[in-house]
Amino acid sequence: MTRGKRPDIRLTITGKLGKMGCHRGHHVGETFDYDTERGRICPMALHCAFPYIDILRYGGTLPGQPEGTAEFCCSDADVAMVFKAEVIKEEE
Template identity: 40%
Template structure:
């Protein structure tokens, strides 16, 4: 009998590539599951998202809402919550990742 570590505390996390200017790893509309698809994600993008992933997977939300922008969030602790994060590539090739948290 072993210890099984909880990784999402009652939530599922999915990622969607929201913007991509020419990234070699990801195209707009690509969908990934966390943590299952970590190995196929750009490591720089995953690193950029890691803080937000940790907040969301344990039930937290981030305070900014991006009101009036294309990145306006949904926040519903009992349903769907979204967050957006950019990769560190400062060129037009950079990626915007949409993180989608759903209550299990």
């Protein structure tokens, strides 16, 4: 589903770096709809996610990443959760 003219974005936690658990309680495998579930996502992760989401929403690509996706980490030094942002195609 597309809200207005911006494509929908799904965030998925794909991994973690570090020995501690996420301070917000996130775990590998969680998925979020960026527009409707933003309040469930750690603010530190959202701060890191925004530039990538902006790039994807406006048709940009990131070097070395498949079109329509961006992988990034949150900024927590104790445990960096790895996120994948992806544009959701209308047929999904």
